Amino acid sequence: MITVENLHRHFGGFHAVDGASLRIETGSITGLIGPNGAGKTTLFNVIAGRLPPTSGRVTMDGEDITGLPPHELFHKGLLRTFQIAHEFSSMTVRENLMMVPEGQHGETLWNAWFGRGKIAAQERELAKKADEVLEFLTISHLADERAGNLSGGQKKLLELGRTMMVDAKIVFLDEVGAGVNRTLLNTIGDAIIRLNKERGYTFCVIEHDMDFIGRLCDPVIVMAEGKVLAEGSADNIMKNEAVIEAYLGTGLKNKTVGETA
């Protein structure tokens, strides 16, 4: 379980995250929605160690993880994907997956030079696992393609695939659907549900496609102006006046056109 307590992140005078508090329950697929500039991605970046918070606290299963660097969070089982895909473009799709698992023998120089036997055995296992992941994601035919040549949607799948190479506890998905066509989005959705059911992954998903959110997520958290505005099931959220208001705009609720002019 992740808890975020009164988190602030300011950029100069701009308060991107302005006192957000939320919980992500273990085993859930939590949706995070809100208008552009609501602070969703900044919140992700702070939780995932990309940005230090201005103030506030993040804990994971009771342990304070505020401000830990991303690679340490990875070792704790907290993984993330990116809004704009961050693939390793000069490497093949399979290599992109095989690099992920931690503590590989061949990652120390000594073993790279003198421990070939051990590495070979481990590499075979990794390759097998990578191929399983690719099959799961229905992109086996792309295994030897350079990741840089993939389409936007395929890169998103690859990013999801990377999180499947290890036993993640919680995965943060930043706009998995951006630039992805409907069919591929359904594939991604299926994969997320299966990972959640079969492997017990916890997910936190930023997404704008409300169908997608509605199908996958419970609960859904709505952010606006750097704060958490509402939380509930997808159905309730869509009926919530405050949420509709946030999307439609604030400020002039009580005014009429005449007054404005």
Added chain:
Amino acid sequence: MTDFLNAIVALSNFVLIPGAAYGAQLALGALGVTLIYGILRFSNFAHGDTMAFGTMATILVTWGLQSIGISFGFLPTALIALPIGIAITGLLLLGTDRAIYRFYRKQKAAPVVLVIVSIGVMFVMNGLVRFIIGVGDVNFADGARFVINAREFKEMTGLDEGLALRSTTLITLVTAAIAVALLFWFLNKTRTGKSMRAFSDNEDLALLSGINPERVVAVTWLIVAALATTAGVLYGLDKSFKAFTYFQLLLPIFAAAIVGGLGNPLGAIAGGFVIAFSEVLITYAWKKVLVYLMPENLEPSGLVQLLSTDYKFAVSFAILIIVLLFKPTGLFKGQSV
């Protein structure tokens, strides 16, 4: 009291005046580096050799003037030659930009690629200078040597310590002040100067405002040519001209620009003086000053020199590292890319 005055004079003579002159030279060099960084967005390793080239061009013109009997009275002839030297250097830089840098700009190449390209340019310019003028020591300062010399000063004041003000030092300070004033006037008051600052601030918005990037780039190179040539000539007048010493100025110049905050002109000037004074203060043998200030029995036996002058690079370097560790954007806020 006399001792105290003597100490002040010694300090001025050996620390303050040379430090100020060196600081002015570094500041002019760092201004060039920082302008290129702010507008063209890369660290130009060829800057030291640009200074060498500009100085060489000025020296050649000086010789030409001298050979037809033109001189500048008690001022060095190089000052008349300076504008022509700047023009020649400007042509070279515009040519370099057209032939080399523009290609990478159009490609939107990564800054580090441009840095490597500038290393290639550095080689060529360095070779060019060596080819044309050779590697020997060239002393091209003519005119009066001193404004005040030590003997006259002693006679005038009756102090034991002499204060020598070399004319090149005075020229350095005056010329540098004029150059900086002109630069700031240009950047802050003229349309073109403002468009350069706008371009440096926000390139995309500058384009939306109809500012022509190629013109901004060309003007930048011309200003850089003026700054680099002036800095190089002043340094050469003060010391002497040698093809490779200018390459070695690269480190203190970059240190000055970074300490001040890369991309910030005001910072470059401050950085130049910070580096120069630190260098002089730390490598100066303080005995000369201290003998006047300390009671006789406490007078130091050694030279009281913190570091040998050969370690002056270490001073730039140490200041640089301290700033990098504790204030990476520099003393004045520079751009961060």
Added chain:
Amino acid sequence: MTARGFLLYAGMALLIVLTGVFQGWNLALTILNMGLISAIMSLGVNLQWGFAGLFNVGVMGFVALGGLAAVLVAQPPVVEGWNAGGLRLLGALALGAAVLIAAVQVWKRKIGGQMRAMVMLALLIGGFFLFRAALDPAVNAIEAINPSLSGYLGGLGLPVIVAWPVGGLLAAGAAWIIGKAALGLRSDYLAIATLGIAEIVIAVLKNEDWLSRGVKNVVGLPRPVPYEVDLQRDAGFVEAAAGYGLDPVTASTLWVKILYSGLFAVVLIAILFLAQRALASPWGRMMRAIRDNEIAASAMGKNVTARHLQVFILGSAVCGIAGAMMTTLDGQLTPGSYQPLRFTFLVWVMVIVGGSGNNYGAVLGGFLIWWLWVMVEPLGLWAMELITSGMAADSWLRGHLTDSAAQMRLMTMGIILLAVLRFSPKGLMPER
């Protein structure tokens, strides 16, 4: 290696052979030996730039540290010097190190900001004067001993080959310090920091006479191979040389060079082998991932800063090894001869021209650029003579042009670098 690679290597071999045929085998072997050393330096820079995108322009400093290692390891110790102040000097150095460590510890303590800075500053300033008070007398005592011949502490008197790994270690130590300070900042900053450390290393070598005799140079370093005069006195060698139709003097010169080539080739092949193995392993995959996208690599659990530090140290160590080998080949340490254009930027030309990211390319670049560096001067002179052949023999311009031909090198290297960057930015042997 690709077919293109084999062709390029064959062409390089042909260049050296042709040099041997037309200009003598002595020159060809001299070029080959420095080519081998250059190739190792080039490999070192390629590790940093090609594998990890780290911009090191302090190669010269690491090479010079390797040279210092040759002196410290191989020269016989100067007993009088040690007696005069050796231990005091070591004590002073230990004191200096202790002050620095203490300062770092103070900085790491989480006490109030102002207080912490003041304590650290006081510690550093006080420590500096203590250090100088301890060091200076020891240095003066050591340097006073027979300054025209020694005036320094000498070395350990071990076989000079031992200096090669030691040179690597010295360079690695310096790289660790720089890396700790400047890695993780912008690439320009690392560049300037490395440029600075290189100048400082050279300044130390030039000034600290007790360590390296400064500009008085250390000459007559022991060799890992026999001396020519000894070979000429060896009946067996003379006889064998006669068998090839060579006079003993020529034969001994060539044989010594061939022996050096053999030693250097072994080192080059070993380093190349290790570099290739590392690149092809999961370690190499991780490094490529980091170079492709640091943010994603970090999110996938890789400690980017630690890996950068590792590869930076490794590449610098390789340069240090090459530096020790070069000083061994020269038989002397001449601190005044280290120039950044020659030892830093020329190595960069080698890497870029050869093909950054490709070890075979870096090695090829090392050989090719070194060959050109040596050959440009005679070629330039020849070209100048051709150009000026129509001019009067006493013409001013003719004299100037012929004299300046020696300066053609830098310009040629610059033009080659610019041409490769423009028309073949991946180099002769692209990464993939």
Added chain:
Amino acid sequence: MAEPHLIGEAMTGGYGRGADILHGCTLSVDKGEIAVIVGPNGAGKSTAMKAVFGMLNLRSGSVRIGGEDITHLSPQDRVAKGMAFVPQTSNIFPSMTVEENLEMGAFLRRDDIRPTIEQVYDLFPILRDKRRQAAGELSGGQRQQVAVGRALMTQPSVLMLDEPTAGVSPIVMDELFDRIIEVARAGITILMVEQNARQALEIADTGYVLVQGANAYTGTGAELMADDEVRRTFLGG
């Protein structure tokens, strides 16, 4: 009937060689009127605006201003044709003073720009007080005023605003919308993208609701406000 001042007709295209984001999207605004593009996140609102300004490749469709086809002009050339664009972010020169920002806006003009600067100051009085201050030191709302002011300095016939109220407080937002109406009254055509749909539609003469890069609903602001379907659209459709 005369053609509207600004038309982006049946625009289809995307960024670079990527997939199409716009699918036959049409936008038009009359002189002195305000058109607002609204729609759910990711519907292609900003993209549609950028297409009108020439910042992406159109595969088909055209853009015309005052009857003249400008489909193939670069953004800079469109500025010369009387278009002004205020980007959503980094829309000021932060180290330059407010007045210098305005001067840079008028960079292409050779005539006297003092009257225009005075007009901008009349429109945004706070900027007159802060004229000597670096724009980067101003608050979010004041920066947006500088940005709009800079765009007005070319004396454009069309002003395009990409989410001018993003990240400013509601009170400032009101103020900004008031000023935008004032600008329109002066005869300038306004095309803007807005997150705050309700408020924006209240001042709009025409509203375009985009969904997945295509026109979903078009009408006067009031009509759209009253439409339940439109309200639903904002939470996905």
